[in-house]
Amino acid sequence: MFNIPFLDLPPLRAALGTVTLPGSKSISNRILLMAALAEGRTEIHGLLAADDTQVMLESLRTLGVQWTRDGDTVTVDGMGGRVPQAQADLFLGNAGTAMRPLAAALALMAARYGGDYQLRGVPRMHERPIRDLVDALRGLGCQVDCLAQAGYPPLRLTGPSSLHLDTPVRVRGDVSSQFLTALLMALPLVAQRDVVVEVEGELISKPYIDITLALLGRFGVRVQRDGWQRFTIPAGSRLQSPGRIHVEGDASAASYFIALGALAALGEPLRIEGVGSDALQGDVRFADAAAAMGADIRLEPNALLVQRGRWPLRGIEWDCIAIPDAAMTLAVMALFADGPSKLTGIGSWRVKETDRIAAMATELRKLGATVDEGPDWIRVEPLREWRPASIRTYDDHRMAMCFSLAALNPLGGHGAAPVRIEDPACVAKTYPDYFETFFGLVQADAADVPVICIDGPTASGKGTLADELAQALGFWVLDSGALYRATAWAALQAGLDLNDEAAVAPLAATLPLRFAGGQVYLGEENVTEALRQEAVGLGASTVAALPAVRQALHALQLGFRRVPGLVADGRDMGTAIFPDAPLKVFLTASAAQRAQRRHKQLIFKGVSANIEGLLADLEARDLRDKTRSASPLKPAQDARLLDNSDLTIEASVDQVLAWWADQRPF
Ligand SMILES: Nc1ncnc2c1ncn2[C@@H]1O[C@H](COP(=O)(O)OP(=O)(O)O)[C@@H](O)[C@H]1O
Numbered sequence: 001m002f003n004i005p006f007l008d009l010p011p012l013r014a015a016l017g018t019v020t021l022p023g024s025k026s027i028s029n030r031i032l033l034m035a036a037l038a039e040g041r042t043e044i045h046g047l048l049a050a051d052d053t054q055v056m057l058e059s060l061r062t063l064g065v066q067w068t069r070d071g072d073t074v075t076v077d078g079m080g081g082r083v084p085q086a087q088a089d090l091f092l093g094n095a096g097t098a099m100r101p102l103a104a105a106l107a108l109m110a111a112r113y114g115g116d117y118q119l120r121g122v123p124r125m126h127e128r129p130i131r132d133l134v135d136a137l138r139g140l141g142c143q144v145d146c147l148a149q150a151g152y153p154p155l156r157l158t159g160p161s162s163l164h165l166d167t168p169v170r171v172r173g174d175v176s177s178q179f180l181t182a183l184l185m186a187l188p189l190v191a192q193r194d195v196v197v198e199v200e201g202e203l204i205s206k207p208y209i210d211i212t213l214a215l216l217g218r219f220g221v222r223v224q225r226d227g228w229q230r231f232t233i234p235a236g237s238r239l240q241s242p243g244r245i246h247v248e249g250d251a252s253a254a255s256y257f258i259a260l261g262a263l264a265a266l267g268e269p270l271r272i273e274g275v276g277s278d279a280l281q282g283d284v285r286f287a288d289a290a291a292a293m294g295a296d297i298r299l300e301p302n303a304l305l306v307q308r309g310r311w312p313l314r315g316i317e318w319d320c321i322a323i324p325d326a327a328m329t330l331a332v333m334a335l336f337a338d339g340p341s342k343l344t345g346i347g348s349w350r351v352k353e354t355d356r357i358a359a360m361a362t363e364l365r366k367l368g369a370t371v372d373e374g375p376d377w378i379r380v381e382p383l384r385e386w387r388p389a390s391i392r393t394y395d396d397h398r399m400a401m402c403f404s405l406a407a408l409n410p411l412g413g414h415g416a417a418p419v420r421i422e423d424p425a426c427v428a429k430t431y432p433d434y435f436e437t438f439f440g441l442v443q444a445d446a447a448d449v450p451v452i453c454i455d456g457p458t459a460s461g462k463g464t465l466a467d468e469l470a471q472a473l474g475f476w477v478l479d480s481g482a483l484y485r486a487t488a489w490a491a492l493q494a495g496l497d498l499n500d501e502a503a504v505a506p507l508a509a510t511l512p513l514r515f516a517g518g519q520v521y522l523g524e525e526n527v528t529e530a531l532r533q534e535a536v537g538l539g540a541s542t543v544a545a546l547p548a549v550r551q552a553l554h555a556l557q558l559g560f561r562r563v564p565g566l567v568a569d570g571r572d573m574g575t576a577i578f579p580d581a582p583l584k585v586f587l588t589a590s591a592a593q594r595a596q597r598r599h600k601q602l603i604f605k606g607v608s609a610n611i612e613g614l615l616a617d618l619e620a621r622d623l624r625d626k627t628r629s630a631s632p633l634k635p636a637q638d639a640r641l642l643d644n645s646d647l648t649i650e651a652s653v654d655q656v657l658a659w660w661a662d663q664r665p666f
């Protein structure tokens, strides 16, 4: 996950590949709660691993429910209708799918068996209304206190108290369907007699109720439904574990990839696995809206294949009442259309993680779009002249994910503008690996992918600086020295003369080199430590003087220039490999300082060394690197010089980040 202040996406031009969706958030949390309330043990496969499910799992543990995790399988021992802990204080972050159903279940259990539970969350959670659920629970006879403001969390649920199950429970359906879901999941706990729930007002997000009913069915509870107004939980209903259950892929998350396919899968379709024609989730209906805009979509039972159909996309007017979450993606797709698009039925956006209508309008305008909004609609004009924009995400995962699509702007007219996503880690709510997955599918012109070059002599701190910069910006790193070191090491292993160009170059051309998890592998062998030896560094300097070796490693290095960007560390990054890099730094420090740093580094690793010897080696290496004829070590003409003899690592990093910030258009 990119846990950094912002992530810059370069302009993107195409998409290709297969994505396996993470488990659905709504299904994961429903199943977790039902499994916890039920009798018996439930093995849940494909559970989403993200903030909102973590919040639910931790709450269940606090309540005394036992569970174990093995990869994406979680096994829950059901409590069989009664919470082990009679008292608990639960922190539920910003997870609506945990707050509402837990409130209902714990309120009923406190009423029936006695108890004292407090439910709280982040400040935004305390601004999300829950009055309709509170009213319904009080109507049932539960004791519910709103601890701060009436109608909002935090809540305190106490008991015992007597429940009135003989009259229908009334709940409003026009603010959030999660209130009805919460009641439907909790009421089987007290269904000694038929319990009837009546919905007041037009029920929104009906497909989510379908999911709830289908999952209750899997747990042995058959709710009778009369239209969307009246639901009966039959007397004697009890939640019973189905044994094993599989969480389907997240259909709302699928929307980003459906859009990506529609915009940028040019030759063959993007394959999206985890949802398809068999899906329970209403958000798969997003595919209809995308198809209406011109996407070419094929459905398999558990997969979607999407590629560009009509182009530009068609502007649409669409009632999004059934696809509230995925609909946000349509607002960004609308930028690529041939006419305006109007999305209606999105009043619920106003009470989500943030006021999504206001947030969407504000951020689309930053890109240059003309946007109108009303209480429950938004109208977006297509965009011809794209502006680079820094997109605020309002602690809302969906804002971050859908605005990643704006980076495809070269496809939509006069674009090729980078897009900055602020606080990209907000995707952790439902899709921690979203950006990694996205980057694995998209393609950019190499010239559009930014590279920061860090060249300089040995032990000047290039590797350290490169790693820190890459970390701060979410970029890849190329340690080009490792390629020369690996060549030297392989040549030494093979008993070759390091000056034998004809023998060493073919070795460089076919190096089975692999970087993974901060380690370097040659074939199956982990050579990370071996390559760091001083003798190998000297050998690297020798083979690096051979033009045929440099030539052999050229293409390999270019291959590291991948979305979202690269920090390249070496001797000739700015002069020979990435001459068009937008920022080149030539890093130096006095020879005495560098010898001391290397000495410290070696002593720290437990390798004995003496400073005079290191200084002599380092000066000899510098001389050879500077005076060779092939790509000698020297600053590129447009390089910034940074002498860090008297700078801390932090100060060097800050300096380069400041130079980088100056270059960016945001
Ligand atoms: N600005 C700095 N001030 C002090 N020590 C530094 C600085 N930059 C790097 N170092 C230290 O110097 C040593 C060599 O740095 P390294 O990044 O391996 O250099 P290079 O990649 O240029 O050979 C490391 O132990 C590192 O922590």
Ligand SMILES: Nc1ccn([C@H]2C[C@H](O)[C@@H](COP(=O)(O)OP(=O)(O)O)O2)c(=O)n1
Residues within 6 Å of the ligand: 457, 458, 459, 460, 462, 463, 480, 481, 482, 484, 485, 537, 540, 541, 544, 545, 569, 570, 571, 572, 573, 621, 625
């Ligand atoms: N881009 C590069 C990177 C390294 N080299 C050569 C020259 C260096 O002395 C060796 C070893 O490089 P490396 O960056 O690993 O060495 P230091 O960490 O700076 O000691 O490889 C090069 O010629 N071109």
